[in-house]
Amino acid sequence: MSLWTSKEAAAATAGRAQGDWVATGVSIDTRTLAPGDLFVALKDQRDGHEFVAQALEKGAAAALVDHVPEGVAEDAPLLIVPDVLAGLEALGRAGRARMSGMVVAVTGSVGKTSTKEMLLEMLAAQGRTHASVASYNNHWGVPLTLARMPQDTEFAVIEIGMNHPGEIAPLAKMARPHVALVTTVAAAHLEAFEDITGIAVEKAAIFEGVEPGGIAILNADVETAAILMAKALDCKLRDISFGAEGHDFKLIRADLRDDTTVVQAQMGAEPLLFKIASPGRHFAMNGLGALAVMAALRTDMALAVGALGRWRPYKGRGQRERIYLDVVDTSLTLDLIDDSYNANPTSMAAALEVLAAAPVMNDMGRVSKGRRIAFLGDMKELGSDEIALHAGLAHLPSLQSLDKVHCIGPLMRALYDLLPEVQRGEWFATAQEALPKLKRALDSGDVVLAKGSLSMKLGLIVDAIRKMGHAPLNIEEG
Known part of the structure; x- marks a missing residue:
């Protein structure tokens, strides 16, 4: 299925397309590139332009570049832009703009990838769903995820991370979520911040990108919850809190068993019972936050609880x-x-x-x-x-x-x-x-x-x- 035609990609990036091509995916790595992908020649530890010829040999539909690389034909299928990362960001914004479904953004010091995967499991049971791959949550991971998003996506889950102050807000504004979730605020990346308050301020910046009338979901148990709530209010968002101190989704009990966590909670005044096929109180909390997202999206909660019970952590994450x-x-x-x-x-x-x-x-x-x-x-x-x-x-x-x-x-x-x-x-x-x-x-x-x-x-x-x-x-x- 077509993801980007040469004309669409050129219009999105204000770049110059060579040839008439159709891309069915977007890749930044020749090792995982699939035939039909648009190869993005990012500059990181190595200059991606060095791999353009290899990408085209492997069947790439075209390559996003800032010049015609050495060893590549002058008339090769390319999309030439002044700056490759800026071109990828523009492609991501265009991917988001043409999609009419609901978008969720997830951040947090701990648990954002697991929670994103829980949401993927639950939303996939309710419609066509697109989500970040692995932990693609940084300055290139977020636009790459958006650029890969099919136009007919009904639900998207975008993970947003950070290492330094000022990273989250621009990515959130690119993703433009309808619902944004902060899983928790904890001592992580402290070398870049004075204290945990600074981390909370940065995590709360995700609310700056939420669409007008959107919803902020936050962990009420963290000591910096007031910072998150104040930011949601400042951004004119409705907030939903979860956790043992949560007003909207309240954790009553989490029983860790051999290979299962059984959770008793409340959704407002209603009892909420769910299971996760892996032991861990932290999984219970992540699951409760994810269910709060599902409620905010007005999805079928019975289907959501059933799908959450099928989720398991993957390699390296419990x-x-x-x-x-x-x-x-x-x-x-x-x-x-x-x-x-x-x-x-x-x-x-x-x-x-x-x-x-x-x-x-x-x-x-x-x-x-x-x-x-x-x-x-x-x-x-x-x-x-x-x-x-x-x-x-x-x-x-x-x-x-x-x-x-x-x-x-x-x-x-x-x-x-x-x-x-x-x-x-x-x-x-x-x-x-x-x-x-x-x-x-x-x-x-x-x-x-x-x-x-x-x-x-x-x-x-x-x-x-x-x-x-x-x-x-x-x-x-x-």
């Missing part, structure tokens, strides 16, 4: 899986919680709460007692209080329920030094150094959590644990 350690004896297993994509004090506390509540299996393996084991990596971008914030994890109630805590990175040394001797595992400078000792550290019946900032590469530990597993044989009895 995904839980069973690892079979023996090819024949399928009782010899351990459970892995992969939360290796990112970390800050709030998300770390949530992950440790999940691990503390996880049931273990006893009387198997060489240890015979199932254990709760954590591999924790440094939390980055926390500013001048980074050592204290790492040390503070030692005082979390959930930590008392863990059997072994292994720490990775120089900052996590602050936690490691405070751990009781019985809980203290090993300290490693890098994730790579931990790999040779994994098999001896783990056994059947254990539940293992891996969590840290992405740059700490806890994914190496996750991958190594997965490789310890075997696909169980399907042996039929004679």
Whole structure:
């Protein structure tokens, strides 16, 4: 199906189109480019113009460039603009302008990607839905998502992130949502802000982009909730609050079970019961915020609750899986919680709460007692209080329920030094150094959590644990 013709793209960007072409998608990476995509030659660590010839060879419909690259024919299918990023932004704004459906924008210090995926699951059950891929939420991710949006989209979910002040408002104004959700405000990217108040002000800036008469949805439990509410009022938006202190969507109880969270809540005066197919109080909160969005959009709430029950976290964001350690004896297993994509004090506390509540299996393996084991990596971008914030994890109630805590990175040394001797595992400078000792550290019946900032590469530990597993044989009895 056509996404952009050469004439439409040229009009949107005020660029010059060479050739008569039709793009069915938009790509910024030749590794994932599909035939028919418009390749956008962004300049980042590498100049995308170096890959234009390769993109065209792989079947790109055309390339968005600021000049004819070396090795590319003068009459190649191109869209030439003065600045490629500005051209992508213009294409994104045009994509948003021609779409007549409802748009939701999501931001927050923690949980924005998971909440966006929950909304995608729920809205897809109610109409043609488009959403950000992975964590495409920055200065190029938002316009790319909008540029990829089919014209007949009925619901769109746009994730908006930030690392520094002043990033969210321009992206929100580009997305022009009808509903904007702030999942939470927490200590993340503190090195770029004086304090958490600054983070709240930046998160609240998402409301500046909401369409007139739109709705602001905010977490009433955060200490900076008043800043969010004041911004919603200043932008003349109706606000809906959620959380244990929420006036509109109130969390009553969240029960964490083996592989499920059962949530009791209230929607106004009405009881609201829903399930999430993964344990975690933070998932309950994200789900409640997402359901508030669904109510604001006037969707079918019964359908929404059913779809939310089918959502599961994906790789690196709390995904839980069973690892079979023996090819024949399928009782010899351990459970892995992969939360290796990112970390800050709030998300770390949530992950440790999940691990503390996880049931273990006893009387198997060489240890015979199932254990709760954590591999924790440094939390980055926390500013001048980074050592204290790492040390503070030692005082979390959930930590008392863990059997072994292994720490990775120089900052996590602050936690490691405070751990009781019985809980203290090993300290490693890098994730790579931990790999040779994994098999001896783990056994059947254990539940293992891996969590840290992405740059700490806890994914190496996750991958190594997965490789310890075997696909169980399907042996039929004679």
